Each structure stands twice: as structure tokens, then as C-alpha cells.
Amino acid sequence: MKKILLGTAALALTAGVAMAQDTVRMGTEGAYPPYNFIDDNGDVAGFEIVLGNELCARAELTCEWVTNDWDSIIPNLVSSNYDTIMAGMSITDERDEVIDFTQDYYPPTESAYVAMSEEADFESGVVAAQASTIQAAHVAEGDAALIEFATPEETVSAMRSGEADAVFADYDYLKPIVDASGGELMFVGDPVPLGGGIGMGLRESDTELKEKFDAAITSMKEDGSLNELLVEWFGEEIGQY
């Protein structure tokens, strides 16, 4: 009798472990609208949250969202504090050496400069960008002086306060801000194509999970639902699959 009890207990335990594998913890920044942000109720919301939930549903996974500071988002992924990153992270060779990416779920788009006036000197003046982003790397290569901030919000504030002549970020992040400013802010210069699109970041050792999400993204691209979502969040002018 005792043995049978032990046996059932062991079975229950292993079943618990098997269940445990089904929860995928999704890391995001929660400070980059419309990709991801914290809504009025204090919950995560945005394009990537809707997309991520749909991908999880298609891959038959239980997912849970976790917010993490942008600066330490990759170290916390590789040390397994969560399993994926969906935080508007562009696929770059540099990042690909440390983590793996799924195929892109957001096409390669343009980054843009925003300033307070048409004459703003974004080529050799002071340009604000978020630290550890492709935009910051791009500014650092050019003639302009780069000032970096931990959050995208602070880059825009720095430009508004005159600390920086212009701010350089993803076009789709800046657009709602420019629209809401009532003419105070404007795009300056030509947009710059940067990065290889946005993908979901995963640990290099997590190939099985990567395949599941890749398959889910492919199915969303094929049935057009990803395009619908892109248009819903970013407007008609967004590049589509």
C-alpha cells in the first residue's frame, strides 16, 4: 500500500514537472508604445502583447508577461529569468551572437529624427537616443554627438528641454508623439533604414521553443492576421508581409 502511495506521489510530481514546461515567461520593457507599454490599469499592453498572446495560443503554450529594464533585458534572458524577449528589439548581428531570434514579426522599417524646428542640426549637433539600441549605434558612427538615456521617454524629454537638438528613434515610436504634439514637434531629415526587422529573442539553447514560435509566426503571416494586426497598431503605411 505504501509503495502504491509513493508511486502515485512520484507520478503526481512528474506530472507537475511536465505541466511546468508549458508556461513560457515573456519578457518585455513596457515603455515603448505602441510596441509595448503599461496601460491605465497597470497591465502590459500594445502590439507585441496582442501578437505574443496570439502566438502563444497558436503554439498551444501558456504565457505570462514580465517587465524588465531595457538595459538588463538580455542578461536576464540568458540567465533564464524569463524565456523570450518581445520588446521592439531589432535583429542585429551583434545581438545574434548572444541570443537567438525568431523570424521577424515586424518588417525592417525606418528610424527617424524628430526635432523642435526644421533647422535643427541633427547631422552634427547633439542627438538623443535610447542606450543599447541600433539608433544609438547609428548616431555614434556619424558626426553628431550622442547622448544616451535608459528609456525612450527620456530621449524625447531631452530634446524638448533643449538638451539635445534632435531625437533619433523608430519611426513608429515617434509618430504618435509627433501627432499629439500639435505641430510643436516635427520629423526632420530623411528616414534611415536600420536593422533587420523585429524578432522575438530567445536563448540560443532553446531551439525547440524557437521552432514553435517560428511556426506560429509563419502561420500568422500566411493567413494575413499579422498584417491586420500591423495595420491596426501602426496604420496603413506600415510595411506588410
Added chain:
Amino acid sequence: MFSYCADPETLDGLTWLSCYLTTGKHMAFYGAFGTVLLLLAITAPTALAFGFGGASAARSSLAPLRWVGKAYISIVRGVPDIAFFLFFVIALDQGFEWLRHQALCPGWDQPVRQGNDFVVCQAAKLPLSSAPQWIHEVYGFFLAVLTFAIVFGAFAANVLYGAMRAVPRAQLETAEAYGMSQRQCFWRILVPQMWVYALPGLSNLWMVLIKATPLLFLLGVEDIVYWARELGGTKTPQFTDYPHGDWRMWYFLALLVFYLAFTRVSELVLERIMARLNHGQATSGGDAQRTTA
């Protein structure tokens, strides 16, 4: 929160503000004050315990114990806080998981380190990835308390070590002459009298600890500074019912008032404790009490 908050665009003035200040996000902000206070309430005694242990070890008559105590005090005091918070916490977390991995998954054949990745079996994850989010948050909070306690414990250890040496040697000699053992001398004579020498240093540490709590966000705990930054940032109408400009100044002003009020209350409390400790002591404060009495 309130029934009239359904359509904030039609509101203005105080009604708008009353809705704005009671959104779920603001509730999380108010809750974060509790988190910070709870952290302080748990960390301060824990750090003091670490400090007491460190100081007692550093003046132990056993050489290896003495080395451990002194090494703890000098190494932790020498490492910058921010490096400690970024590196040590991840290392600590991985250390726990590695130990559990060794114990729980003996049949695992893959390496734990795979390139940059740190991979342990599912059962060794801490907390389990199937655990609800609040357990992850409690675990993060626990790591924060432990890290704060280790860092501030080292400083407290140095303060207490100095305070133990400041107790007049004659007191201990008298106790020994009465036939007390080393242990009795320590607990009955040294410890009760050292606090008066330790308090100025400890009160400094307490003030620094209060102001160090924003480091919490590095550990993934959403504290008041995180929420102030998040709430104060410019909100465009597409993503919120309550669009506003850059209000970070007001939120940080509120934090300033909170921290100032908190340090002021601490000062008052510490003053009272000091008066109590000075009572009957051969210190300048104790002498002053005798002459006025």
C-alpha cells in the same frame, strides 16, 4: 474607480484629477510605497544581524573566523553598490538554481553553461516557471532584501566592530574580576554598552539605506521611482484615457516630500533612542543628562 470615470475626456478639473489619481496604474504606484517600507522594515534588522555577525567574527579569538569576518567587511565595502546589484544578484540566483539542479536532476546530461546561456532543468528553476507571477515577485523581493542586507551588513559590521572596541576596557576587566566568563562579559557588559557608540554610524547607514531603495528596480522590483518615471512621462492620447505632458517633475516632487518626511521622522526616532542609550553612560551625552537632571 468612481462611476463617473467611464469617459474621462468629458471631465475636467478636480473630477478629472480624482479619476486620474485612482487608475490601476496609480494604485500600483501607491502600493510601491508599501513595498519600499516593507523592504526597509525587513532589511534593516537583517542587515543589523549580518553586521553583528560580521563584527563578532572579526573580533573572534579563532583565527579562521576572524579572517572570514574581516574579509567580508573589507571586500563588500570595497565593491561599488551598483556592480554588486547588477552582478551579485544574478550570480546568487544562478548559485541557488545550480545547487537545486545538482540535487533534483541527477540524470541531466547537458552542461549547465551553454555558451552564454545558463540552463538548468525545469524542476530546479527558482521559482518554478509555472509559479504565478506573485511568487516571482516575492522571490525577487527576497533577493533584494538579501543583497541589501549583505551590502549594508558589511558597513554595519564595521560600525559595530568600532563600537565594540570603544567600550572602556576597564568595564570588561571589572566583569572579568567578578568572575564572568568571556561569553558573559560579551553579552552582559560589552553588547549593552556598545550601542551608544554604534548609533551615530548606524543612523547614517539607515539614512543611506532609505535613499538606496531605488536600486530595487535593477533587481526587477517595481519601486516608487520606477512608477514615478512611468506615470510622469508624456502620455499620448492613443495609449491612455488620460493624456498629459511631461509631469515627471510633479511625481518626483512628491517623492522628494516622501523621502524628506521619512528621513525627518527617522531623525526624531533616532534622537529618542540616542537619549535612551545615553542614560547612565560615561559619555558626553550621558553626562549632559546627569547635569540637567
